[in-house]
Amino acid sequence: MRVAFDPGPRDGVPRIWRLDEDGAPAAAPETLADLAAVAALEKHEAPRWVFARARSYRRLLASGIDVGRAHDAELVEGLLVAAAGHFGQPHGLAAAGARLQGRTPDPDPPAVDDGPPALFDTAAPADELADLVAVHAAQQRALATAGPGMRLLAAAESAGMLVAEEMTAAGLPWRADVHDRLLVELLGPRPVLGGRPPKLAALAEAVDGAFGRPVNPDSPAEVLRAFARAGHELATTRSWELKQVDHPAVAPLLAYKELARLHSAHGWAWLRSWVRDGRFRPEYVVGGVVSGRWASRGGGALQIPKAMRAAVRADPGWRLVVADAAQLEPRMLAALSGDHALAPGDEDLYTALAAREFGGDRGKAKLALISAMYGQTTGGAAVLLATLRRRFPAAMAFVEDAARAGEQGRLVRSHLGRTCPSARPGDEQPAAARARGRFTRNFVVQATAAEWALVLLAELRGQLRAAGSPARLVFFQHDEVLLHAPAEVADATAAAVHAAAAAAGRRLFGDIPVRFPMQARVVEGYDER
């Protein structure tokens, strides 16, 4: 059974509508006394809940209610709109309803972005339950004809929404005291009145000294002028370019840039803004990246520097289970292309490939595969690619077909059917066409990896719920998951991750020899190997 759910406005009442699998109403709409009634329904009937958007589930979580299965109409609409070749068209509930009635949809309302999500809530229109039911029914019709891949993708995307909201609610354990200690070690004591911390100030002074005049190291233009005066004409101030310059300012400047980045992006201001009560609670945007990867809002959640990861520590008596998929994208390529010899087992793929084809040079093997998937042609990649083309013709043909499709302005799709954005006016120009070819080449692999990860999350969440496990998913980053678990169930949680990874591979590709191993480690701190 399915149940459409409308939380109603803040001070209003929640409403539900029982539906058949195809989305047709199975009864009259009902008004609930309170949100607790949702919990009772979940306990006794465990329906698939049809939500208009993530915020509907956020309202439930705020009341301590979680559910097992969902259909997120906004996310599914985005998948269907893209599949129809209209990527980027409005896909919120209002837009979907308008499209259903043959009207031109208005742009989606802007995402609310004014602080941590738990602290605000934008009231939905008074009664959108009827719209939700109509849109959902239309989506079920579309999914019925779209095929099993799209149906799995719609379910996984919706499960991703559940995971994302629950992760935000749970928060990533974050020790402010450890973070502060790391900052003091790297930057010196926190400056009381703002300004540069001692070590940054010292490095800036060293840069001034090396140039013989004040130079703002934060201003690329000033730095370029200073080097030019010293006889070094640079195109940029990127660190790799600076490293090739023989000048006494280079060393302090590079050190400054590294520490300044930490200070500005993950310094004391970040800590104050984003960590409350021992938790970092970013908001995850499911499907926020064209490839289906998640984006995040607030705190740069998907760019936590390695240098700060020691601040992520389990609560006393708890552990972190840190699991990341090994060489996920080349394994996806092996599965997608049917070139299974590319990924023969569980062992490190690059090392194995290097032993067979690249004289044991793992770096070469990695560069070759990265180049194949990203479309790199320069910097010595060409000779490596020739080796790949000879040994793995099907895999290379797969990415090259995808690149050609992009160059010709055609759409490409992931394994389950996520569709890339359409070509834009101007993309037929040679340089733009090549760029689009690189994009579509990468899209097929990255988007399929993203949906594998999505199915993994859904499987893992399902396993943990079925087992009544107290372990919680607390972080997800493309091919890596973190769980927070009581020490006594940490090993079982790691085992659940392995099982979920295997299940995700089967859900996508059936019984093939390619493996998608996840290395799971049980640690107290995220920095521990």
Added chain:
DNA sequence: CGAACAGGCGCC
């Protein structure tokens, strides 16, 4: 004055 853009770099 704020908005928009560019340069740069963190992560995958």
Added chain:
DNA sequence: AAAGGGCGCCTGTTCG
């Protein structure tokens, strides 16, 4: 040695 896919977010700079 230094280029190719996807992001978010900081600072500096320019523009209106």
